[in-house]
Amino acid sequence: MTAAPGAGPSGFLPPAYGDRSLADVVPSVARALGVPLDGHPVGLELPEAPSYVVFLVDGMGAELIARHGHAAPYLSSLAEGAATGTAGVPSTTATSLTSLGTGLAPGVHGLVGFTARIPGTDRLLNHLWWDKTVDPVEWQPHPTALGRLARAGVHVTSVNKRDFDGTGLTVASQRGATYVGADRVGERIAATVAASADEPSLTYVYDSDLDWTGHKFGVASTQWLQQLAMVDAEAEQLREALPASTRLLVVADHGMVDSPRTSRVDVDEVEGMRDGVALLGGEARFRHLYCSAGAVADVVDTWREVLGDAATVLTREDAVGRGWFGDVAPGVLPRLGDVMVACHGDAAIISTRDFPYEDTLVGLHGSLTPAEMLIPVLVG
Template sequence: MTAAEAFTEPAYGDRSLGDVVPAVARSLGIGADAVGPPPTGLLLPDAGSWVVFLVDGLGAELLQRYAHAAPYLSSLVEGSATGTAGVPSTTATSLTSLGTGLTPGTHGLVGFTARVPGTDRLLNHLWWDKRVDPMEWQPHPTAFARLGAAGVQVTVVNKREFEGSGLTVAAHRGAEYVGADRVGERIAGVVAAAATSPSLTYVYDSDLDWTGHKFGVSSTQWLQQLAMVDAEAEQMREALPASTRLLVIADHGMIDSPTDARVDVDEVTELRDGVALIGGEARFRHLYCSRGSVADVVDTWRGVLGDRATVLTRDDAVARGWFGASSAGVLPRMGDVLVACRGDLGIVSSVDFAYEMSLVGLHGSLTSTEMLIPILVG
């Protein structure tokens, strides 16, 4: 494997999404015991208040590649750190790592979809399932809550529809929630929340990710949306006092996957052999196997996909540190076999996940384009 083909390993404890809130806590002068050990590779300047602006889908390599469309954000790149998403590089996993300060193997949101242990059901971590209590699914106190208990005002500014959702409760409980559906509302909500010191205000924008999924990251639509995000970040910075620092991050990057680069498990039917349930997403599949079939499933998938993907048993993936520290209760949510795509491969199911067939941009795997995220201080 050449260096260009190597996966980007998650930088847990160093410069991953789970290390952002501990780094902010250290900047605010909050003791390490309050939130967790400060990361070894992420040092933020001292400030009385922070605004963390997460742009869904804005990978570090995409920002570098399309710098002309984002002049303000690009002006912050020089001298900045690059961080990593966790594994898989997907929104629900990343947002929970940020909000809890925990690795995916501990907080338990280990993919876009994951099996509910003891059932034949998948839990979609974005849309959730009322039969699953998010407080039980993710029982650990969040980093937001721990920071709040240490005397810091913590506020989430996000769309109204996300308030009280399963993902919000699992990932961001313990923070005050401010509903804001439009850019102007978001900026006003951020400015009001950040007026308190010490404070952490988290604000989220999903539009770039949606545009990339629908049209692709090389599309005119995506570039126009990037320009709008850039303007939003600049306006936010201008509206905030100098004593408040702005931190712009992302949850993952994205890769365009053309239809001829995809493998449909309902057409290559041997990929169904020994697999009771398929979860995850098109770039990172969880395969839940029938009893005694794990070795055969690994051999079949490796034989079909070759060097287009890395196929590992759960034990091997955990041993590699893909999910970070992993608790026994979370392990059954992971596939018996994990399939991480390389290049522009997408593994789809026209039967089980028909909606994925219409997506252009995908993410979830460990390529540098998907894993590397900007950490920009303004």
């Protein structure tokens, strides 16, 4: 595995938008298929082929593969000498899957976290579970890269669990692709092989089980290692079932870190942390704080004092200025917190009142540490 761009003074790894980020994967595949998408810079050099399968494994960070190569011999063999890519910010599933499907950075597609404020309201939109009052096409109005390829004559298929068909996230991130429901590994492989028989074609296939295992048991657990071994076998079986002319591209949406209870701060138990915060969003490793009028400076001071070296606390303007979200569209700006909190190390900012389920999780993600940001880009 070749070296990634260096982390900054905070230990954070900036997103490689326009070069090697998730938003650059589909445009790079399009060029390899001979059907380039206008207006997209391409930083990933992929071999030409008449058909591509993009296999995204949720939660399989590049550092985790490097650390646990013994459990994933096939994927590790592909990683030798391969460069890494990055997630966008925050390093979370809804944001990442939308960047992959649209070819856009988060500041443009607008899915800027696990939860984000619906502008003009005191409500959060959960981008995984969605809200029936929010039209996903209005929330994310841009044509997807998958849909643009389909209109250009490429056979574009999404192979995913049946429960995800027609959800807000799927519509926002993948509309324009033909959806094939497949709940089991054997189904997924068979559906992928059938879809990739068309030329030119791009078949996207998704596996969420490793992420679920990491959240529940942690990435240092025996359960997670066993699940990684199963993903490794799935990738190898998929490669063996595909014709030699089809290229397999294995990527992930983010990595993960285990957060022990001693590294967690509960905003409902620390005096002053709720002061001036009208709405708490984001997730445990990357919080959006929506502040009361005139309270931003006080909130920044309080959270910096409480958290110290455990997190970087920035105003919205500072975070945007650092390029965390890429270019930010005017309509997306109010979805971002007035203040943003990105965790270092294994820290987590929880709320047992607003997000009790998060406190039951072991593995977490969302921040800009290399463990969360670095993703594999493996060609088989």
